Amino acid sequence: MIEVRTPDPFGAWPLAECDAFSGLALSALVSPAEVGTVMATLADVHVPDCEELDADTIVRRLLEQDALIAPGGLELHDPSTGVTIVPGCCSGLEDWRAWSEAPAGGDVWLGHDPAPSIAVNGDRLRVRQDGGPGEGGDFVDVPVALFPALLETVHHDLVGFLGRVEEWADGVTSSLSAALVRRLDEALSISEPSGDVAGVYGLRPTPP
Template sequence: MLIVEAVLETPEAAGFSLWPVAGLPPYTFAPVSARMPPPEVGGALAMLADYNARAGDGDDPPADAEALLRALLDTDRILAPGGLRFHDTATGVTVVPGCCCGLEDWREWLEVTAGGSLWLGHDPSPRIEHHGAAVHLWPDGAGAPGPPGGPPLEIPLAGLPAILRGVQDDLRGFLTVARQWTAHRFPALAEPLAAALDEGLAVSAPLPGA
């Protein structure tokens, strides 16, 4: 069975105190969906707000919770470290996004259905190759001269549109719980923040060909 999840990199929670966040290990990947409990929603928003504030002008992020979220609203293009995580329960192969890969680019997988490829980050550097009616995906080895060691994870091209629809559903769920979380703490920001995340993560637009 192939499990595909939209994931965000977990924050360094020990250094964040503006609102409650889940005590997940930092710099790993956590799935986003409607099933997230409030501390995980808070952790995802903390990572997004802090990361984009630091990526903007290089200054330290605002020390006030509401100001930090407002800064995320003002971001020209939301960057979301993460991407899609693939796991094959039969072989045990898991492929996670590499460094500098972003969940905001998840729609680039549509290019794969048309015979194209995409960059999946580095350290690790997932490798993707077309093989007939499927693509093979390895956890690392992009750019290596020879084939990677170990079995690849196989994705039937015919099943990729349904996979992406599932990803979109999970992202819609994340928007719902993010709106609820924000409405509980900063009511005036709930709708603007949900709209900014919707646009930044390219959630609601129809999926061409999917």
């Protein structure tokens, strides 16, 4: 998911109606206006005074960045309990592949306040909303065997989202469309291969 942080006012391109700091899931199902909201969020993070600039100038400034930070991360939902674990403050979707280190006991940072955490718990991974001291709070247990499939689902969603970005950019900043898609692909590590698709739990990219 992307955590929406669009500047106000903003007139370079149309935006979807989203509350500030709400989460927007990324996939091939996003609308053009939602893609615009994602790109405006990136602009708000990286481009000073972006609300005063035109579309081409904003995109050029994004292309000039050494790294792109996409506030948000991965959201995990357990349909059997209704529990949803959301990214913590200051986490970024650009680090989504770090989740792959969790089954081996890797220390995966998911943000702070309230500091979500992942820990191996037998043959399952326990993902807590609040990883602080104590055993209270919401959590989701995911079988380790299913975890690679969940990450492949995220990968599939991000590939679909990248296709929607290309369609959007062709209409908004056509001369920079190809460069923008390449830059976003690189920044979010989208095109790197991953595993097979399967699983029941909902793990999705919910960011810009």
